[in-house]
Amino acid sequence: MRKRLSVLVPGAGLLLIAAGTAVFAQFQSGSYGSTKTNSLAQTISPQLSQDGNFSVASFPSFATELAEGEGRAETQSFCAMCHSTRYITMQPPLPAPTWDAEVNKMIKTFGAPIPDAAAKKIISYLQDHYTPENRKH
């Protein structure tokens, strides 16, 4: 059996507070968490001359973090002759034979001047850190 209570005039005030609380319970007021600042600075327009030169600022390059390990130095210096090592980290984890084929494509098809010993090191480095079995970051 539920007991009925009659709410009288003082109850009206309580009701108002209750309504306010109920409304509050339905949203969350602004709350600020701590996160990393992912900022990208604005740039200003360059000084423009009236001659025939149409130029833009240099294209930025970004530091790419390659996994620590044997062969990292060779990978950094030889691969970056033609492209940033972001080309490596952008890839999905690739099977070991694919990395072998990629490095060989750079040498045979694109003519990258990588000595045999360095090429071997680069291939094993990529196979040690960038396959589905071992890729961490």
Add this chain to the structure above:
Amino acid sequence: MEQRRQNVSRRDALKLLSAAGGLTIVKWSRSTFAEQLPVNQEIEPFTGPGPNPHWNSVGPYVGEPQKAPLIGLTDRPVQLETPRSYFRSVFTPNDAFYVRWHLPDIPNRVDLAEWGLKIEGNVNKPLTLSFSELTEKFKPVSVTAVNQCSGNSRSRFQPRVAGGQWGNGAMGNALWTGVRLRELLDAAGVKQGSVQVQFQGLETGPGPQGSGSNVFLKSLELSDSALDEAVVAYLMNGEPLPMLNGFPLRLVVPGYFATYWMKCLTWIRVLATPDENFWMKTAYRVPDTLRGNTTPEEMKAGGVKTIAISRMPVRSFLISPDGSSKIPAGMNVTLRGIAFSGYGKIVKVEVSEDGTKTWREARLGEDHGAYSFRTWEAQWTPKIPRSYTLAVRATDEKGKVQPDEPVWNPGGYLWNKIEKQEIVVGKVSGGESR
């Protein structure tokens, strides 16, 4: 009102009593809620070996000259992807237009007082045309056309393939203004027996001469009807091209993948023999099969016949809602998106609310020409709070319909599977959802 007030139960009365201490509750709640808020989580640094589940690729936002913050795939050579929200407009803004270069040495500067377009090779009268000759001596023509990277959506491939791991944003639509390619070829006079026309821009690399890493070159058959529609463009959406999109001049081949749209076009070379350079003979080739499909096993076995990539298969996208926010149950929302085909006009776009089981037709937006994005919209009022799988598919004037089956080839080209988007509908008071 009177009735209700008398029916307040004891439990309700207790709630009311505790509410009297309202302020304490408010304070307490605030800190509790703050802990419950989800963290704005950073996207993962790479995807795979499964398909990339995001609409765009996972790179960070980067700032490049003349560009809004775009998604950076690589910095050298530069590859930038257009974020999904920019496709809400039928013309992609120049500063948001995606960027893809093949070789590291690209111009930061072009001297238009010196620069000239050369038309040479197997012609009667080799020409060098200055920028002002191009804009003043030839009749300007304009065409709206989609420029899409051959490898757009490569990150969907299963198994994954090496290459630029694009999401869906390696595409854009612009109004291109310039001179008809055929008019320029006629001015130089193509000699009898010529077979192809080769295009070269200012993009080079440190690789040995004759290799693909030294210079980027693309060619088209002189008999190809695509050449009749091709334009050598000096304006993009009515403005000079951004340096990263090929200032001062870009070849526009409506309907064809962007690999042929040579940036910083400086040499047009008529050839008497077919082009055998790396970028024609080895790269940008697709299996000569239905949809360019093959399998890793067939590739391994060898003997898969390939052809140079050409026209873009029909595609369509849902742009908004994008699934990042909930939709209140019972609310009407407008589904909006784009569709295009390299084979001509879009004639139909259909949407599905049940993950491709049933379809209904969307309303097509303004027609900007056969090779433009075509916007579409459809009304949707989801009544029940739950997750919905929306899907969209387009049909072009050749009768080609987007399939729900994936594509696989080693280059990661020609993806045009039906796009799907999960949309969560949330409960609201008073509706069926209560």
